[in-house]
Amino acid sequence: MAIAQSRQVAEMITERTGRPVEIVGVTTLGDVSRAQLTQIGGTGVFVSALREALLGGEVDLAVHSLKDLPTGPAAGIALAAVPPRDDPRDALVARDGAKLADLPSGARIGTGSPRRAAQLLGLRADLRCVPIRGNAGTRLGKVSEGELDAVVLAYAGLARIGHVGAITQVFEPDEMLPAPGQGALAVECREDDIELAALLDAVTDEASVAAVTAERSLLEALEAGCSAPIGAYAVAPAGGSGSRATRLRMQAAVMSPDGSRMLRAHGDAAAAGAWQLGRDLAAELLRSGASDLISVSEGQANTGNDVQ
Numbered sequence: 001m002a003i004a005q006s007r008q009v010a011e012m013i014t015e016r017t018g019r020p021v022e023i024v025g026v027t028t029l030g031d032v033s034r035a036q037l038t039q040i041g042g043t044g045v046f047v048s049a050l051r052e053a054l055l056g057g058e059v060d061l062a063v064h065s066l067k068d069l070p071t072g073p074a075a076g077i078a079l080a081a082v083p084p085r086d087d088p089r090d091a092l093v094a095r096d097g098a099k100l101a102d103l104p105s106g107a108r109i110g111t112g113s114p115r116r117a118a119q120l121l122g123l124r125a126d127l128r129c130v131p132i133r134g135n136a137g138t139r140l141g142k143v144s145e146g147e148l149d150a151v152v153l154a155y156a157g158l159a160r161i162g163h164v165g166a167i168t169q170v171f172e173p174d175e176m177l178p179a180p181g182q183g184a185l186a187v188e189c190r191e192d193d194i195e196l197a198a199l200l201d202a203v204t205d206e207a208s209v210a211a212v213t214a215e216r217s218l219l220e221a222l223e224a225g226c227s228a229p230i231g232a233y234a235v236a237p238a239g240g241s242g243s244r245a246t247r248l249r250m251q252a253a254v255m256s257p258d259g260s261r262m263l264r265a266h267g268d269a270a271a272a273g274a275w276q277l278g279r280d281l282a283a284e285l286l287r288s289g290a291s292d293l294i295s296v297s298e299g300q301a302n303t304g305n306d307v308q
Contacts, residue, residue, distance in 0.1 A: 001157055012083055024059050026049055026062075047068055067184070078193075083208070085205065087156050089154075092168050092171070093166045095144070098150065106128055108149050109148065110150070111129055114227055114257060116176065119177065177232065180216055215234050221286075228254070232278075234248045247269070247271060250267055250268065265281040265285050
């Protein structure tokens with residue numbers, strides 16, 4: 001997946017600037033550890049090794065799944081580009097073309113995401129969500145081999161590795177809110193590399209920047225770790241799309257791990273006010289009791305309890 005994403009960005013840079021880009025593979029703790037992400041530091045474990053390679057001069061730029069990027073700043077590193085966002089939705093892959101409603105009671109669905117598990121259980125409390133790790137191919141294999149009845153993965157990730165044909169259902173945001181930043185890529189470079197940062201501006205999509213800024217602002221304001229089931233999705237309203245969208249519409253939710261409670265908030269604002277939009281929706285969720293749900297989620301993660 002990481003190589004496919006990097007190649008996607010490299011081709012875009014070359015196409016728009018004429019500059020060739022060499023792909024350099026970097027192995028992270030998130031790639032080699034079989035432990036659950038909540039136990040080894042969250043999605044940020046995919047980022048740290050790439051940033052070390054960047055600061056050490058081994059690479060000139062790093063490509064991340066933006067949803068894996070910590071919300072706080074990193075010393076010496078600049079977020080230089082956000083290319084046009086791919087489809088942010090979640091997708092079900094089940095045997096025999098089954099949709100969620102077709103699965104039998106007690107069906108085992110693999111996901112390493114507390115957010116996906118909570119929303120699956122909110123849709124069908126009789127399901128059993130099984131924590132899994134491994135690349136997309138490994139996860140898909142658990143379905144074809146009968147170990148699991150289905151898995152839920154990001155549509156964008158499956159598209160990047162050519163497995164859209166395996167999808168049996170795509171969840172609309174009203175059914176399953178994506179993770180903040182899902183479907184988007186982030187390109188980082190060294191903060192002092194002004195020339196490269198200017199070059200990377202050629203692959204930046206301003207509408208995508210505004211959307212993910214709002215989503216990440218909400219996540220930061222909620223002060224939640226990766227174990228908290230939080231969904232957020234910002235998008236230009238119909239008729240206002242394009243790389244220079246002027247307004248954003250956003251929905252967000254915080255859920256209990258078992259899906260029995262869900263607090264929702266929604267709003268809209270000028271694209272220039274994306275950061276404040278995220279803060280405002282976070283404040284609304286916190287007034288509704290989101291901090292209690294976040295505490296429960298993080299407490300379960302710390303004790304190693306899985307949602308079943």
